[in-house]
Amino acid sequence: MNALQTSRTDDELSRRLAALGHPARIGILRHLACDDGRCCKDVVGVLDLAQSTVSQHLKVLVEAGLVDLSIEGKRSRYCLNRTALAALKVNVESLFSACTAPGCAGAPPHQPE
Structure with missing residues (x-):
């Protein structure tokens, strides 16, 4: 894998971190926890946002795999995907460990110009 290629784990990490890129979504995760x-x-009852806005944020979290959606009759029920959140934690810790290791073990070798 060269410096421009990404692994499947990197793609998943990027997608999930992007889903967390709005304070309302982080608040939703805390509420669902x-x-x-x-x-x-x-x-909606705990956030100062319109129902349509909350629905859109929930959709982003579901698409990222961080929240599970189940349909119960006419109601949609949302819950944390704790397995996905645990994997996200491991991947973020791995990234930070690689980037803070002496010599930055996670970086590609320097190529002279």
Whole structure:
């Protein structure tokens, strides 16, 4: 793998970190962490955002695999995908370890110009 290629893990890490790139989404994760599942209305009740905005943020989190969606009758129920969050933690820790190691073990070798 050269410096411009990415691994599947890097692609997944990038996608999931991008999904966390809005404070409302981080707030949603914190709210969902307190329970086994919530409907969109419950999340709207704790955030100062419109229902349509919360729905869009939930959609981004579901698409990134950080939140699971289940349909119960006419209701949509959202819960954390704790397995995906644990994998994200491991991948972020691995990235930081590689980037802070002496000689930055995660960097490609320097190519003279």
